[in-house]
Each structure stands twice: as structure tokens, then as C-alpha cells.
Amino acid sequence: MTVACILVAAGRGERLGGDRPKAFAELAGRPLVEYALRALARSRAHDVVAVVPAGLENDPALDGATRVVAGGATRQESVLLGLRALPGSVDVVLVHDAARCLAPPELFDAVVDAVAARHDAVVPGLAVVDTVKQVDDGGRVIATPDREALRAVQTPQGFRRSVLERAHAAAGPASAGSADPPASDDAGLVERLGLPVYVVPGHPDAFKITQPMDLLLAEAVLAAKAAL
Numbered sequence: 001m002t003v004a005c006i007l008v009a010a011g012r013g014e015r016l017g018g019d020r021p022k023a024f025a026e027l028a029g030r031p032l033v034e035y036a037l038r039a040l041a042r043s044r045a046h047d048v049v050a051v052v053p054a055g056l057e058n059d060p061a062l063d064g065a066t067r068v069v070a071g072g073a074t075r076q077e078s079v080l081l082g083l084r085a086l087p088g089s090v091d092v093v094l095v096h097d098a099a100r101c102l103a104p105p106e107l108f109d110a111v112v113d114a115v116a117a118r119h120d121a122v123v124p125g126l127a128v129v130d131t132v133k134q135v136d137d138g139g140r141v142i143a144t145p146d147r148e149a150l151r152a153v154q155t156p157q158g159f160r161r162s163v164l165e166r167a168h169a170a171a172g173p174a175s176a177g178s179a180d181p182p183a184s185d186d187a188g189l190v191e192r193l194g195l196p197v198y199v200v201p202g203h204p205d206a207f208k209i210t211q212p213m214d215l216l217l218a219e220a221v222l223a224a225k226a227a228l
């Protein structure tokens with residue numbers, strides 16, 4: 001089994017702010033993407049295709065990637081560009097957000113194991129701690145889904161390559177002007193095909209750096225690990 005990871009790092013990071021694209025923002029003096037590449041180096045992924053903003057392909061933070069390509073206007077398009085850059089030998093593909101920079105190597109391997117053992121599409125997920133409301137356009141509550149049946153899903157998400165390629169081919173590039181709205185994760189595209197997706201336990205350290213407060217949390221996580 002040959003495993004590769006598409007590491008999507010081409011977003012702007014508007015919610016985080018700052019003067020560099022989010023994956024190149026610094027956490028304790030190092031770019032987020034470098035943390036993700038270090039974790040991948042300790043996982044079972046043989047190849048890592050990093051997908052980055054055009055013009056940053058030669059940034060030294062990407063030294064741990066085996067290939068680097070420029071990304072697209074949406075996350076979905078960036079994943080598709082990464083898929084096209086995968087070597088032919090790969091049969092299991094992980095898709096990971098550079099923004100989930102502290103996801104540990106064991107999480108990557110748990111997802112790979114689940115794909116290898118039995119499932120074509122696997123996502124890590126955590127139980128939801130808040131009560132979640134579904135609302136209409138006016139903010140009126142329509143429903144309160146049963147929290148026990150909800151999972152907040154993370155990356156890395158893992159797929160049999162043929163399934164992920166089929167899902168992206170069916171969806172198209174999701175660039176401006178596409179008929180379908182972009183999916184916020186790759187599993188969502190597999191679901192649109194009517195194929196099963198399974199959840200395995202996620203990891204608290206795999207949270208996504210989205211807003212400035214998340215960087216403070218990440219610094220605290222790093223400090224706690226250093227103190228062990």
C-alpha cells in the first residue's frame with residue numbers, strides 16, 4: 001500500500017489576519033505548514049504534495065514536501081490540483097489542512113489503518129460539546145439535532161485514491177462560476193456520490209487554526225508538550 005498526503009496550504013487566512021497567508025504564519029517562530037510537514041514525516045505517508053499560494057512554491061518551510069504545486073481559489077480546487085500532482089503508484093490518499101498543524105502522526109496512521117482495513121473514505125471526528133441549532137435565513141431555529149449523533153470532523157481525511165478521484169471528477173473544480181457550491185471537506189464530495197464515509201476518533205490537538213485565539217491555544221499546547 002502506498003500512501004500520500006495532499007497538504008492544503010493555499011488559503012489566505014482572512015479570519016486569522018496577518019501579513020502572510022495562514023499556512024506561513026508563525027507559531028513559536030516556525031510557519032504552521034512546517035509543523036504539519038514534521039508530523040507527516042513521522043507518519044506512514046510516503047509522499048507529501050504541498051499545495052500553496054502561487055509564488056510561495058520555493059519557500060524553505062516546504063523543504064519536507066516531496067512536491068509543491070500552486071493552489072486554487074477554493075479549498076476544493078486546491079485539493080484537485082494536489083490530486084493531479086500525485087505519483088501514479090499511490091493508492092491511499094490523505095487530505096490534510098496545514099491549518100491543523102498540530103495533528104499528531106498517530107492520527108494520520110489511525111486514518112490510514114482504517115482505510116487499509118475496511119473503508120474507502122474515513123474522517124477523524126470528535127463528539128460535539130455544544131448544543132447545535134439549525135436555523136433559517138432569518139435566524140429562526142428550525143431544529144435541534146440530537147447531539148449524540150453529531151461529530152465535528154477534522155483532517156487528515158483518508159480515501160482510497162480511486163474514490164477521491166471519482167468524487168472530485170464528479171464535482172468539478174469548484175472555482176468561481178461552478179454550478180455546485182464547493183464542499184467544505186472532501187468527504188462531503190464522496191457523500192454526494194452516495195458512497196459511505198466512516199468516522200474514527202479524532203484528536204484534540206488536530207484543531208484548526210482559524211482565528212487569533214487558536215494561535216494562543218496552539219502555543220499553550222506546544223508549551224505543555226515541551227514540559228512533559
Ligand SMILES: Nc1ccn([C@@H]2O[C@H](COP(=O)(O)OP(=O)(O)OP(=O)(O)O)[C@@H](O)[C@H]2O)c(=O)n1
Binds near residue numbers: 011014023071
Ligand atoms: N483556496 C484555498 C483555501 C483554503 N486552503 C486550505 O484549506 C485549509 C482549511 O481552510 P481554512 O482554515 O478555511 O483556511 P483559509 O481559507 O486560509 O482561511 P479563511 O477562510 O479565514 O481565509 C487551510 O490549510 C488552507 O490553507 C487551500 O489550500 N486553498
Ligand SMILES: C[C@](O)(CO)[C@H](O)COP(=O)(O)O
Binds near residue numbers: 075097152185186208
Ligand atoms: C476540512 C475541514 O477542516 C474539516 O473540518 C473544514 O471543513 C475546513 O473548513 P474551512 O471552511 O476551510 O475552514
